Amino acid sequence: MSIVYKTRTQLVVEALREKILSGEIKAGEPLRQAALAQELNVSRIPIREALLQLEGEGLVTFEAHKGATATQLNSNHVAELFDLRVMLECDLLAASLPLLTHEKLEEATEILAALDNALGKENATNTWSELNAKYHNCLYSAANKPQTQELVNTLNKNADRYIRMHLLWAGGISKAGPEHAQILTACKVGDVEQAVAILKHHILSSKEAIKSFLIQRECAEN
Numbered sequence: 001m002s003i004v005y006k007t008r009t010q011l012v013v014e015a016l017r018e019k020i021l022s023g024e025i026k027a028g029e030p031l032r033q034a035a036l037a038q039e040l041n042v043s044r045i046p047i048r049e050a051l052l053q054l055e056g057e058g059l060v061t062f063e064a065h066k067g068a069t070a071t072q073l074n075s076n077h078v079a080e081l082f083d084l085r086v087m088l089e090c091d092l093l094a095a096s097l098p099l100l101t102h103e104k105l106e107e108a109t110e111i112l113a114a115l116d117n118a119l120g121k122e123n124a125t126n127t128w129s130e131l132n133a134k135y136h137n138c139l140y141s142a143a144n145k146p147q148t149q150e151l152v153n154t155l156n157k158n159a160d161r162y163i164r165m166h167l168l169w170a171g172g173i174s175k176a177g178p179e180h181a182q183i184l185t186a187c188k189v190g191d192v193e194q195a196v197a198i199l200k201h202h203i204l205s206s207k208e209a210i211k212s213f214l215i216q217r218e219c220a221e222n
Contacts (some may be wrong), residue, residue: 008042012050015040020070021165022057023217031060031068057135058161065076071161075214081159082207089154089203090196092140097192099142105188111135125167129160139187166210179205 006014016036019025033047040047051068054060073075111134118127133156140149179202186195 008046009049009053012036012040012042012046016050016054017057017059017164020054023220025070027070027072027074029070030066031070033068045215057164059164064203072212073161073165075211077220078162078210078214079207081155081162082203082210085152085155085159086200086203088148088155089140090150090200092143092145092152093199094192094196095145096140096143097187097190097195099144100139100187101142104138104141105184106186108135108138108184111138112184115180116177125164128167129164132163133160138144139183159205162210163206165213166206 012099016025016031031051033044033051037044037047040203051062055062055068059071062068100220111131115128115135118131120133126155136156137149137153140152143149183195183198183202186198
């Protein structure tokens with residue numbers, strides 16, 4: 001069994017990510033670097049680096065004259081994001097599937113295997129989130145709708161923090177795995193209607209699970 005060594009920044013990222021996603025650090029709460037450095041017994045450098053990484057994940061926001069704060073996570077926002085994803089991603093899959101080559105379907109199969117292998121591994125949430133986006137984009141790649149794909153990428157970047165939270169706290173991985181396989185099976189037999197129906201259910205069921213979790217957390221905080 002190999003020993004995995006983590007940098008101070010990695011340790012700080014994991015600690016702060018869990019505090020934000022669990023609600024220990026409240027949405028909108030200032031993240032003061034000096035206080036965090038003292039609490040986590042590190043210098044300000046890994047704190048700053050960690051906050052920048054968490055900004056990329058959508059969990060931290062930097063504002064002028066205010067510094068870093070924990071990003072607001074709310075049920076209304078997630079509902080709109082995922083409803084938009086359904087409309088655009090189902091359109092992309094329907095356009096892409098008839099044109100998907102055997103090579104692209106094999107690539108999607110390999111990504112799906114990597115997704116399964118990522119479970120339980122070091123940094124599983126980050127790896128799974130990245131492979132999840134890669135898998136979906138692979139299936140949409142033949143649509144030849146670059147503007148729609150760009151919009152989907154923007155939506156997914158905004159939705160990523162909710163997806164990460166879902167993976168960590170709401171059992172998202174166990175539910176998403178079988179649905180990914182079902183989508184791919186439908187794609188391989190060229191069943192556009194079935195593939196789109198499973199994708200729609202896949203996205204909307206994630207929305208409902210995340211919304212439910214957020215509402216419970218919002219009630220607990222009030």
